[in-house]
Amino acid sequence: MASFDPLLDKDGVRLTVDDAIATVTLTNPAKRNAQSPALWRALAEAGQLLPGTVRVVLLRAEGKSFSAGLDRQAFTPEGFDGEPSFIDLARRSDAELDAAIAEYQEGFTWWRRSDIVSIAAVQGHAIGAGFQLALACDLRVVADDVQFAMRETSLGLVPDLTGTHPLVGLVGYARALEICATGRFVHAEEAQRTGLASVAVPADQLDAAARDLAGALLAAPRDALIETKALLQGAVGRTYEDQRVAERAAQGRRLRDLAGVGD
Structure with a gap:
């Protein structure tokens, strides 16, 4: 992939764009890409900066670990410079505490936007907030x-950075509960077998495999992929009959578009 000046490079997050592919990289390998409120805000900003040309977003991390999770400094009385510590947050009102967590979550919500497909390339440890980011x-x-x-x-x-919904959707309630309650490691073979991962490859092939998948996604017409993603995202919340209706409506839009027939 070509190298371009980053659109964003701060607080452990770098965003680069190569036409239809954007790459978000976690850039603090010395701390195993441990996460902080500043990093979460940078992730949210990366989503806001995506140009309209982008169809696929790759998420990757420098170093041996994808992300070792939350930087434990958040739980110390001093916290991070310029940030309230989590101990301070706990002393605030319910509304203030809820608003703070909602802001943190914004760095995790845009990856499933209907107009893009996001791919996480994950190596080494992906723990807690790192698991939820993936x-x-x-x-x-x-x-x-x-x-x-x-x-x-x-x-x-509890996992509060939007990870519980996709985890249950991927592996089912019972396995998700067991994974969260025990805190055990899920390795590559189980991740692929249970649907957490699309593919597992040797570590030195990870970036190439993610780029190959991105290329395969770009082969489909953009509007068709957007419609398909929306159908699949909504399927769990619909009845079988409602999904049939949604399929017909989506296909009607695609047929009219391909035929050049307006609404």
């Missing part, structure tokens, strides 16, 4: 050394 994407390609774990419950917390 789950925020539509698809996951993993290295054979990947280690997913949801450690929040073990720490007396």
Whole structure:
């Protein structure tokens, strides 16, 4: 992939764009890409900066670990410079605490936008917030050394960065509960077998595999892919009959578009 000046490069997040493909890279390997409120805001900003030409977004990380999760400094009394510590947040009103968590979640919500398909290329540790960031994407390609774990419950917390909905959707309620409640590692073989990952490859082939998948996605006409993604995203919440109706409406729009017939 060609190298371009980044549209964003701050707080451990870099965004570059090559025509229809955007790449978001976590850039703090010295701390195993541990996450902070500043990083979450940078992720949200990356989503806002995507040009309209972008159809596929690749999420990757520098170093041996995708993300070791939340930077534990958040739980110290001093927290991060210029940020309230989590201890301070806990002392605020319910409304203020809810608003703070909602802001943190914004870095995780845009990856499933209807006009893009997002792919997480995940190597090494993807723990807690790191696991949830990978789950925020539509698809996951993993290295054979990947280690997913949801450690929040073990720490007396819950996964709150939008990871619970996709996890249950991918592996089912019982397995999701077991993964979260035990905090155990999910390795590459299980991730692929249970649907957490589309494919598992040797670590030195991870970036190439993610780019190959991006290229395959770009082969489909954009509007057809958008309609298909919307159909699949809504399928779980619809009855069989409602899904039939949605399919007919989507196909009608596609046929009219291909035939050049206006509404």
